[in-house]
Amino acid sequence: MTAIPRPTGNAARIVDRLLLAYTWFAQLVALFVYAVITAGSPIWARMWSDEPLNTTFLGVFAASIAPLWLISLREEQKSFYDRRAHRANQNMSVFAHLAVLFVAALSASTYPNRIGYWFALALFAFNAAATWRAWMRSRFLPAEDQAVIDALQAREDQKAAAIHDASQKELRRQRLSAVLESLGYQLTEPEPSTAPTVHDEPDVRWQIPARKHAPLVYFIRNGNRLKIGTTTDLKRRIRTLALRAENVALLLDGGQPRERELHKQFTDLRVGNTEWFAYEGALINFIADQNRIARKEEGQ
Known part of the structure; x- marks a missing residue:
């Protein structure tokens, strides 16, 4: 008897699309409720009779902020895995949602049973926000x-x-x-020097352990930046950084205490609060000295 494989991949895609459709449906329903409450408020007629110019500006603002909310949600969805762009779009979508909700709540304050309208606004706003955040969290990568x-x-x-x-x-x-x-005057370019400098690449090729190992402090380059970290699985760490073994500039025995000591030693070259440092000056000289020591030990 042959078992029929379950279409888990297709089923997962169908479920994902259904959840996405429901998520957007919740946003559109909330926006529809906001629009109905805002447009039906008698405050607009009173404001128009008193201050037509300000009423026009407020109406244009209310009409433009709603598309901004939807566009920000769409951009947040598209740029989810780009953390900086996602954070910016998320802040914009939250601001636009609150702005639309504020206009709707202000309009609802003119209704006789405004408490009920405020409760309805809060309910739909919570449902829209919670549904969106839950769906976005489901997109997280490890x-x-x-x-x-x-x-x-x-x-x-x-x-x-x-x-x-x-x-x-x-x-x-x-x-x-x-x-x-x-x-x-005339600007002349200096002739390039052929003398070796401390910026020359180290000629030590560090061997990467194939499996887990004792704690190592690694110095790994990425352009003009260098990361100082510690790991017990260097091969996997290089892979998560999307770099190669050739980028490893130095390996030292030690764990977190040695790592913190080195971070403190090169604190002037540190990039923000990260483990990345500018690859220059004292850091280049330190790596060159350690590589010379490693070459001497290999030659003995």
């Missing part, structure tokens, strides 16, 4: 998978920052050259 996306986006940000810095440097050079020419 922390290690999200870390891969964060690392890739951080790498793209660093590339964009490097391109911007290079373009700004070229613009400054051109402006300085123009100013010097107006004063009768």
